Amino acid sequence: MQTTTEKRSSTVRRGAAGLAFAAAVAALVAGAASAPAVAADVPPAPSYDFSDCPDIPAGVDAASWKCEVLTATGPLTLGSRSIPELAPMTITHAEGPMPDGSAGQVWGAMRSAPAAVPGGLLGNTADRNATDRNAADHNPLSALSLQPEYGGRSDFYPAGDTMGLFTMRFRVVSPLLPHGCVIGADKPVELHLKRDGDSEWVSKNPPVIKFVAYDDAFTAPAAEGCGPLGKLVNDRFGLPAAAGNAITLNAQYTFKTYDQLPPRA
Template identity: 55%
Template sequence: MPNTTPDDRRPSLVRRTALALAGAAALTGLVGAYTPSLAHAEPSSTPQYSSDFSDCPALPAGADPARWRCEVHTAAPLLTIGKVDVTLDPIVMTHAEGQMPDGTWGQVWGAMHSTPTTVPGGLTGTAAGERTRQLRLAIKPEYGGSSDFYIGRLSLRFRLSSPLLPHGCTIGASAPVDFQVKRSGPSKWVSQDPPVIEFSAYDDTFTAPAAEHCGPLTGPLNRRLGLPAPSGNLMTYDATYTFRTYDQLPSA
């Protein structure tokens, strides 16, 4: 047999990859009649709050620790984006807020933690997409770079993962999804010591952009997800948060 080098084998690998992608794209074309599931229409129970203050950010120069508090916010969002309805796994966000030396109020972002959530129907929007590992699809919210918790603004990106998608495949890659959340009702104090507050919020006005950087499946994937979607989107969630002033935090 003749010697075979890695370069000699490359065309067959490319052909096999192309065939796998083409097969997935063909399956994606079968979901024209896909109807989003209503299984997630009812809000989930409020998630257990996180009391991990390790992500509290450093305060601005000159800030009084007794006038600043670190908030740890845990939420279980229900997301309708394009054609997809999904209950996201709980996310945990940490930020600081308080009075600046000049008397104005400020905020400092800390961190966000989240995990991928399986999208019902996978890449195809059908039962095949759920049963076949190669066609599974997951969505993971990530911090989009801006927030204002005084007025309820938050930007997020949504990373999409699947064996057939590149790592950078993201909804809101170029410009994040901007949320302006509104309270659904009054806050509820669950505990005074430690302080634990529950509330519900939602946004039904945000615009959902197309997914980007998804390789050969970018077009079929956006058709399957119904993106871009200028209207008809919804994020609603029950949330819990706790806080400590900086003079009560453990010393570093």
Template identity: 50%
Template structure:
């Protein structure tokens, strides 16, 4: 199938992927850049097991009182719509610390984020099937975007796109991460007091999704397949739980 532009016919992503597959030299050049195991995680609900893993708790700022600072471990099961794609992501775990600074202002320190790739239905072409399904599969892996404010619900992500036909740096939000301003539709709920476990829901339907970048010769067709960039119609929603310990209760390294 051909897409028609002002410059004349243009091969669709399905056609270009087929051409890429047919060219052994081109395939070797692309697949050799990134060859993941493709053991994509199946979506599942967030779980909190105790004792929780506090190994990612960051060092406290100089002068911070360990008894007044909490290390929080947050697990969420997000649903993400960007452009034309909706996917339930593998659970995300984030760790950060928060508490009062010596001058009395609110402080927070980022710890770490962990997640796993999740397959995007339809793969690179939107209709991946048959003998080429293994090479045209596509997955997304969220990565921390270097900005967060857990007092206000702000954080940012980069969305790495993984496929044998894409280079390793192929990412939505490569230059500027996707910024979320999460809103709470309802109050948080305490599930347990000892150990502490709090459940909440949050969403953002106002963020803009940029185009994928650094995706090699399939960059243009891939963005058309995903419907990117998309300035509206995007949605991040998830149910989450978190637990915490004050720093004076953490195990001594």
């Protein structure tokens, strides 16, 4: 059973720091797990939750299938607006060989929270002074956030110079907007992530590997479902935008084989 199949602007540098969408985010795993260097200073390994691990196909070898849990964050630019750092995202999926020898993937879940958009709903920060920007950021009515969501398609095996495909939607959150206001509602953002540098082992037990990935060549569609303020939202974001969009994911992931996981109810 395969996973169901549904870009870094000049302002976002490929060396972006931070922690880090699960091996693209499995190509991320598949490529990263080859033989990354071991970190000299090993910080305490984070705690990972495997409760979102999906059921694997019937008839496969549980010891050969891995559930991978990835956490990621980093800067995002959509159109004319930039977020310095997204709220942490957690992505869970499974991968392993099918009985016929082909590569299998099963989607698990994506969890995330809203991240504030500097300048709020009133406008871009680039054309406003610091006092106005601060007021916009703290005005409850004009507050604006973006919440990443799974776009419905994922393929975490490498393809050419990319680590696979991952699609995302971005829910636009504001007291003045309906819940259905989403960038990429009908046509999700397609990310073809590339690795920036080498992967690195953070811990061997449990296995934790970190890496940086980016896409600075994706298209950002217009927001939909935003009610009477739809034009304002798209004007403020400069959407749709065929260029100038970018995301950098500072990520780390862990995994367990299915024979290491507790029995499923």
